[in-house]
Amino acid sequence: MGILKNIFSQKPEKYEQKGDTFSNNSDWGRAKIEYENALSKLEKASPGYDESEVRLQGKLRHAKEALALEHSKTGETLMEQEYYDDARDLFQLAIDLTQDPELIATIENRILEMERLTARDIQTDISDLQVNDEGVSDEREDEYFMALCGTLPEEIREVYFSYGELFKSGYVALNRGEFVLAADYFARSMKENPSPDSFIPLELATAYMNLEKFDEAHQLLETFLQYHPEALPGYQLLCEVFWETGAFDQAESLLADCPDELKDSSEYYLLRGEAMFQSGNHSEAASFYQDFMQEYGWNEPIAKALARTFETLGDFENARDMYAKIMDQCSSCHTRIDPLIKRKFADISFDLGQHSSAMLEMYLSLAQEDPENNSFYFQRVSRIYASLGNKEEARRFQLFAQQAQNGKE
Structure with missing residues (x-):
């Protein structure tokens, strides 16, 4: 065992x-x-x-x-x-x-x-203040x-509100990462809400996936999609079941049989590309994402998936360039650049030998935006200073890195 x-x-x-x-x-x-x-x-x-x-x-x-x-x-x-x-x-x-x-x-x-x-005079009876711990919880x-x-979308939200206390407790447990507890609550909630077209099986299947109970999740999702063939999250979760069990052909067949109205969405394209990626067809996935962007124009989630696929293929120059395009789009739209994207660009550029003052500034910026990883960023800054011949600053930031690391221990 x-x-x-x-x-x-x-x-x-x-x-x-x-x-x-x-x-x-x-x-x-x-x-x-x-x-x-x-x-x-x-x-x-x-x-x-x-x-x-x-x-x-x-x-x-x-x-x-x-x-x-x-x-x-x-x-x-x-x-x-x-x-x-x-x-x-x-x-x-x-x-x-x-x-x-x-x-x-x-x-x-x-x-x-x-x-x-909402300011107003509130007169509270003393008895109302005597709430026990269970009531507060x-x-x-x-x-x-x-x-x-x-x-959630309004129509789904109203349905979730109608499922009762067991479902509520399960949904809260699921989002807190308490999967055993969530599965128990959802299973009991399904008995309280026996309607075959409820959304409870989708949430129970999510809990089972996290518990690595793939057969149970598979059965629930097959039934769920019979009643909700338009629900893309159901396809996504069932694909995950197939990927985890190595049934890549079944994932492809599932996506091929999706309703036509789903196939026109960018979310569907992401799922198709991910299916190729998961099955090891990384070159095919990269071409698929590139074809999408050539036909439909810029799409940031597709661009992120393409950059990740380039990384997996070892095509780091194209991965770096794609991350640069994502950052450029953020700048042109005057939106905040995602620190994770900035980090990706910086790390790939660093590994490709770009130890310039521009990279130094980027890592210093990341140290401010993502302070939890200061130790790593200060190490990179130290190495860049060393490559630029500034040994004093290199030593100083190496000390900063050690101090930041000691603060985590």
Whole structure:
């Protein structure tokens, strides 16, 4: 049994790849979970601070920041619609996720604005203040559930609200990474909500996937897609089941049989390209992504997937150039450059021998934007200074790197 467990147990790289897929699809909540799983597996497999941990921490930080921004935007919308309690819950979730001081300040201003809008004399009976710990816990779970559902499409959100307490507890547990607990709650919720066209099997299958119960997830998803043939997340999750079990041809057949209306979406193209990538057809995936962009124009998620595929192929010059194009698009649109993309560009450029003052400035910028990985960035700055002949600055930043590393231990 131990041998089988080692064969089928997912390695950190598998979780990271799934996180990358969710990240490319802007599914930041699930990306966050997968990166956290990858870090947990990595710590168990090879405890100690290394470049893999640095990379995963950067991806996790990016997913958290993107999720925080998503919650903040949804909170703004709810605030405009005067759903102040729901907006406040989302704002608080965003604050818990982000390390961006500007975003925190903006959210705190919105919360203060809501307080002014809803200010009134409140006379609370003493008995109302005597809330037991269980009541507080239930209230927090309600708030978290409402905030999570706030990011869903309205029609799905209303359905999720209707499923009851067991589903709510399962959904909260799932998003906290408590997969055994989530699976138990969802299984019981399915008995409470026996309708064959419910969305509960999709969430239960997600929990089973994270528990590596692929057969159970497969059965649930097959049935789910019979009732929801238009639900792309169902295809995505079932493809993951096939990839994990090596059934790559079945994944291709599944995607080929998708309804035509799904095949026109960029999300479908991403999934098709990922299927090629997962099956080892990296050159085919790169050509597929390039053909899409030639026909339909610029698409950032496709560009990210293409850059990643170039990296896997060892075509680092093209990967670097694609990351540069992504950064250029952000600059031209006056949007913040994703630190993960900047990090990718910097690391590939560094490995290709570009040890210029421009690269030095980029790593110093990353040290400010991604302080959790300061040690790594200061090491790179030290090496660049050394290659430029500035031994004094090289020693200084090597000391900074050691201090930052000691602060993590």
